[in-house]
Amino acid sequence: MSDHELRVSKIRDGTVIDHVEGGQALNVLAILGIDGSEGLGVSIGMNVPSDRLGRKDVVKVEGRELSSSEVDVLSLIAPEATINIIREFEVVEKNRVVRPEQVAGVLSCPNRNCITNAGEPVETEFAVVGNGVRCGYCSTIIRDDLADHIDV
Amino acid sequence: MRQDHLITATQLSRDDIEAVLDRAREIAADPAAFTDRHADTVLALCFFEPSTRTKMSFDTAAKRLGANTIDMGTVESSSVTKGESLADTVRVIEGYADAIVLRHPSEGAATLAAEFVDVPVINAGDGAGQHPSQTLLDLYTVRENHGLDGLTVGIMGDLKYGRTVHSLAAALTNFEVNQHFISPESLKLPRSVRFDLHEAGAQLREHTDLEDVLPELDVLYVTRIQKERFPDENEYHRVAGQYRIDAETLAAAREELTVMHPLPRVDEIAADVDASGHARYFEQAHNGVPVRMALLDTLLQGAQ
Numbered sequence: 102m103s104d105h106e107l108r109v110s111k112i113r114d115g116t117v118i119d120h121v122e123g124g125q126a127l128n129v130l131a132i133l134g135i136d137g138s139e140g141l142g143v144s145i146g147m148n149v150p151s152d153r154l155g156r157k158d159v160v161k162v163e164g165r166e167l168s169s170s171e172v173d174v175l176s177l178i179a180p181e182a183t184i185n186i187i188r189e190f191e192v193v194e195k196n197r198v199v200r201p202e203q204v205a206g207v208l209s210c211p212n213r214n215c216i217t218n219a220g221e222p223v224e225t226e227f228a229v230v231g232n233g234v235r236c237g238y239c240s241t242i243i244r245d246d247l248a249d250h251i252d253v
Numbered sequence: 254m255r256q257d258h259l260i261t262a263t264q265l266s267r268d269d270i271e272a273v274l275d276r277a278r279e280i281a282a283d284p285a286a287f288t289d290r291h292a293d294t295v296l297a298l299c300f301f302e303p304s305t306r307t308k309m310s311f312d313t314a315a316k317r318l319g320a321n322t323i324d325m326g327t328v329e330s331s332s333v334t335k336g337e338s339l340a341d342t343v344r345v346i347e348g349y350a351d352a353i354v355l356r357h358p359s360e361g362a363a364t365l366a367a368e369f370v371d372v373p374v375i376n377a378g379d380g381a382g383q384h385p386s387q388t389l390l391d392l393y394t395v396r397e398n399h400g401l402d403g404l405t406v407g408i409m410g411d412l413k414y415g416r417t418v419h420s421l422a423a424a425l426t427n428f429e430v431n432q433h434f435i436s437p438e439s440l441k442l443p444r445s446v447r448f449d450l451h452e453a454g455a456q457l458r459e460h461t462d463l464e465d466v467l468p469e470l471d472v473l474y475v476t477r478i479q480k481e482r483f484p485d486e487n488e489y490h491r492v493a494g495q496y497r498i499d500a501e502t503l504a505a506a507r508e509e510l511t512v513m514h515p516l517p518r519v520d521e522i523a524a525d526v527d528a529s530g531h532a533r534y535f536e537q538a539h540n541g542v543p544v545r546m547a548l549l550d551t552l553l554q555g556a557q
């Protein structure tokens with residue numbers, strides 16, 4: 102482990118999300134639906150110096166591994182992130198996030214007149230296009246403010 | 254058409270469009286040959302938003318193919334006011350009809366409906382989204398007057414909320430057409446439409462003054478700027494006034510310029526344009542019937 106990771110405590114079992122763009126740690130927790138009430142041990146390092154990103158955030162969640170749809174959305178706000186699965190204090194798996202072709206659920210459409218905001222029995226679906234995502238129903242494109250549309 | 258539904262003009266290829274327009278031309282030439290073609294067929298007209306024109310046009314088209322139509326009546330009297338979801342409504346109607354024509358105030362409504370039913374769904378307008386059957390009749394009208402390649406087309410008015418504009422612009426990318434968009438700053442094309450046009454490699458330019466581009470145009474497609482798009486009425490009158498045309502405006506246009514409008518118009522095209530030789534909007538509206546007959550024929554055949 103590199104020395105700046107010592108700033109946050111080691112965990113026994115769970116997930117370390119590293120190389121998150123500086124300032125996005127709380128959005129990462131929002132995507133994971135973690136607000137502390139579930140009793141998971143969570144530690145966050147914000148604006149930690151990083152060779153690759155200048156400054157990065159690190160999120161450690163004890164006792165929780167990520168689902169693939171969570172990783173998909175994570176990749177949109179933290180494209181450089183690495184996901185480390187920890188068991189018995191050891192990194193057993195280390196993955197870079199991969200930009201998905203689409204994300205289902207998780208995001209809500211900012212267009213208030215979109216049919217997905219009308220109480221219909223469907224999940225949202227966004228295609229990943231260029232540097233944003235696009236609603237599969239109304240075609241609205243979200244570019245800069247993705248984290249504002251996380252629906253948890 | 255390769256598709257089962259007609260949801261957005263972006264799904265249409267040049268071949269799809271030409272096949273429908275060719276069929277429409279055959280129908281227009283000899284409507285009697287098609288009168289029994291879809292007897293025993295029922296078309297559901299589901300209009301969640303008031304519309305007389307589009308609904309009558311589909312109704313007529315269906316009946317001229319020998320089909321029957323059913324409709325939901327007014328939205329006020331239907332189960333929609335009791336809070337039924339669109340997904341439920343269309344699943345029920347699927348049991349009554351061989352195809353569904355849907356007009357709905359929310360963007361994406363037709364996409365959603367098509368996910369829940371197996372019969373063809375035709376989007377007859379979804380909020381500020383798309384109106385692809387209008388586009389087919391627009392293209393038919395352009396083709397009859399000019400052909401569809403080597404043209405310069407100006408589209409003017411409410412480009413932000415105008416669903417006929419969004420569909421037409423997308424469909425025109427299949428042809429060699431220079432597109433000019435003329436609107437007030439606040440009603441420019443939405444990002445999503447511009448994205449598709451760029452993806453399709455379209456030649457497009459945006460203007461706030463019609464004067465800048467009018468002399469180059471082969472076609473001027475005018476749409477209405479609605480009062481409710483403006484926070485204050487004075488602002489509306491000031492802005493909308495700049496996007497009205499009359500015979501005098503058109504003095505600067507080419508002799509062959511075709512003026513189109515999806516109708517109904519209010520005052521954005523003055524009555525003196527009607528007799529100018531440029532006006533094609535009534536012809537355009539009449540083309541709705543053979544073009545929708547061709548569209549229904551294509552989708553119903555595919556569904557069998």
Ligand SMILES: [Zn+2]
Pocket residue numbers: 210211212215216217236237238239240241361
């Ligand atoms: Zn949407």
